[in-house]
Amino acid sequence: MPIATISPQLPAAPPRLRITDVECHTLLAPDFDPGFTSSAQDSFVVVIRTGEGVYGVGECDANPWMAKACVEAPGTHTMGLSLRELLIGADPFAIGELWRRSYIGSALTGRRGMVIHALSAVEMALWDLCGKAVGEPVHALLGGATRDHIVPYASLQPAGASFEAYRDALCASAERAVALGFRAIKTEVTMNGPYAHDGMRESYDRHTEALAAVRRTIGPDIALMVDVQYLWDDADTCLAVIADWAEFNCFFLETPIWSDNLDEIAKVAERAPMPIAFGEWLTTRWEFAQLMDVGGVQVAQPDVGRVGGIGEARIVCDMAKERGIRIVPHCWKTGISISATAHLAFVTDHCPFIEYLPPQLCHERLRRELAAEELVLRPDGTIPLPTKPGLGVEVDWDVVARYEVD
Numbered sequence: 001m002p003i004a005t006i007s008p009q010l011p012a013a014p015p016r017l018r019i020t021d022v023e024c025h026t027l028l029a030p031d032f033d034p035g036f037t038s039s040a041q042d043s044f045v046v047v048i049r050t051g052e053g054v055y056g057v058g059e060c061d062a063n064p065w066m067a068k069a070c071v072e073a074p075g076t077h078t079m080g081l082s083l084r085e086l087l088i089g090a091d092p093f094a095i096g097e098l099w100r101r102s103y104i105g106s107a108l109t110g111r112r113g114m115v116i117h118a119l120s121a122v123e124m125a126l127w128d129l130c131g132k133a134v135g136e137p138v139h140a141l142l143g144g145a146t147r148d149h150i151v152p153y154a155s156l157q158p159a160g161a162s163f164e165a166y167r168d169a170l171c172a173s174a175e176r177a178v179a180l181g182f183r184a185i186k187t188e189v190t191m192n193g194p195y196a197h198d199g200m201r202e203s204y205d206r207h208t209e210a211l212a213a214v215r216r217t218i219g220p221d222i223a224l225m226v227d228v229q230y231l232w233d234d235a236d237t238c239l240a241v242i243a244d245w246a247e248f249n250c251f252f253l254e255t256p257i258w259s260d261n262l263d264e265i266a267k268v269a270e271r272a273p274m275p276i277a278f279g280e281w282l283t284t285r286w287e288f289a290q291l292m293d294v295g296g297v298q299v300a301q302p303d304v305g306r307v308g309g310i311g312e313a314r315i316v317c318d319m320a321k322e323r324g325i326r327i328v329p330h331c332w333k334t335g336i337s338i339s340a341t342a343h344l345a346f347v348t349d350h351c352p353f354i355e356y357l358p359p360q361l362c363h364e365r366l367r368r369e370l371a372a373e374e375l376v377l378r379p380d381g382t383i384p385l386p387t388k389p390g391l392g393v394e395v396d397w398d399v400v401a402r403y404e405v406d
């Protein structure tokens with residue numbers, strides 16, 4: 001059976017364009033800290049150019065040097081073709097066909113993981129390019145927006161090395177997010193486990209205490225999500241702790257168990273007192289099928305810059321809808337990826353929130369400086385429909401030059 005893909009829906013025949021160049025940019029914030037659990041300290045940006053001067057920009061959330069190699073490596077046989085060589089000379093409007101050829105042509109090395117992350121940046125750039133070429137926003141090319149606003153949730157970051165400092169930093173950040181107008185926030189509560197903040201080793205009771213403090217700070221009316229970043233090894237330990245979390249009325253609990261441990265995930269999803277969310281690491285519709293059908297999660301979190309691009313994320317959204325599962329996309333990156341996420345959300349009715357890293361609250365300078373998005377947070381906590389062509393982002397090319405690394 002041929003692999004279904006998604007291409008732009010256009011009201012008229014598009015202009016004839018040919019791809020002439022695929023530029024890769026590896027970016028790293030000079031103040032990056034490898035001890036942080038924050039992938040927004042680097043970026044991989046792809047610029048796809050045409051002979052006619054129209055270009056598109058895409059980004060993925062993965063190690064930028066590895067992503068660059070995935071795009072630029074020369075092809076050596078039919079199961080190991082070069083993504084870059086596949087694109088040069090091609091029609092950029094054939095996004096679905098280019099995705100299929102890239103996926104099949106790189107399968108010996110790719111199929112999942114890094115190559116698919118890199119392909120996500122390429123595919124995102126093609127959507128931006130096509131939108132700009134016909135003067136339409138990406139949501140229009142995806143079939144047209146089905147809603148006039150979306151709701152972002154603010155992703156909060158901790159600070160400090162003691163329990164008290166960690167808890168207080170989250171509460172302070174939550175307070176600021178609510179003051180900025182956010183109606184939903186996600187707090188990290190990760191003071192133990194494989195991605196513990198700053199090497200902390202706090203008890204699970206203290207995780208409960210920190211979550212309680214954040215809920216107290218924001219009051220009962222703001223939606224609250226919690227991310228524990230693969231804290232527990234098994235369902236029973238996890239369930240014993242989160243039984244006490246029912247009173248915090250969490251919209252979801254993100255990644256409580258190691259991502260590959262689908263049987264344990266399924267046990268948690270069945271018995272937890274709140275919906276369970278997973279998907280930030282996953283690539284392709286096939287990994288999401290397993291997550292939904294074996295893992296039994298209630299919320300799927302495809303990341304447009306990791307899952308395989310905007311089209312692959314759309315396919316995952318459709319699969320979730322068929323199964324009655326909600327979509328809350330993951331996105332921990334610059335305005336390029338946040339915009340791509342927003343365009344997807346405008347055509348996805350079962351997407352109550354999108355992840356949004358507020359530039360005012362984050363220390364990641366690439367998020368603050370690399371790209372200005374068209375998205376505006378209104379006082380009621382919603383984002384209205386974007387109207388600019390493509391993804392609607394303005395990249396600051398001086399910033400690209402400043403943070404480019406070899």
Ligand SMILES: [Mg+2]
Pocket residue numbers: 227229254255280
């Ligand atoms: Mg997460």
